[in-house]
Amino acid sequence: MHSGYTRRGLATAAAAALAAEAFTIPGIDRVEIVHDAANVASGGIPRKLGFTMIGRRPPQAEQPAGGEVGTDVVWRLTRRAAYS
Numbered sequence: 001m002h003s004g005y006t007r008r009g010l011a012t013a014a015a016a017a018l019a020a021e022a023f024t025i026p027g028i029d030r031v032e033i034v035h036d037a038a039n040v041a042s043g044g045i046p047r048k049l050g051f052t053m054i055g056r057r058p059p060q061a062e063q064p065a066g067g068e069v070g071t072d073v074v075w076r077l078t079r080r081a082a083y084s
Helices: 010-022 040-046
Strands: 030-036 052-057 072-078
Touching: 010 030, 010 040, 030 040, 040 072
Parallel strands: none
Antiparallel strands: 030 072, 052 072
8 A cells, every 4th residue: 555545544444345255255264464574554454353363474475575574474364253
């Protein structure tokens, strides 16, 4: 998201809409959000939406982009948790 549009709830609203839409697809029982550990603001999105942090892992890309630490943080929301 462009920095001029941050802190408006737009990314959170978009992530919520995408997760809700994913759960309308038969067979989808979980949604994951992955972000670099250095991106603290991105970590707030899954937290606000009720996702659970399930762990950290090496990034899928070979080299992190500028400003990244190279550790992915993985968050998960299950169908059960979303609708309980």
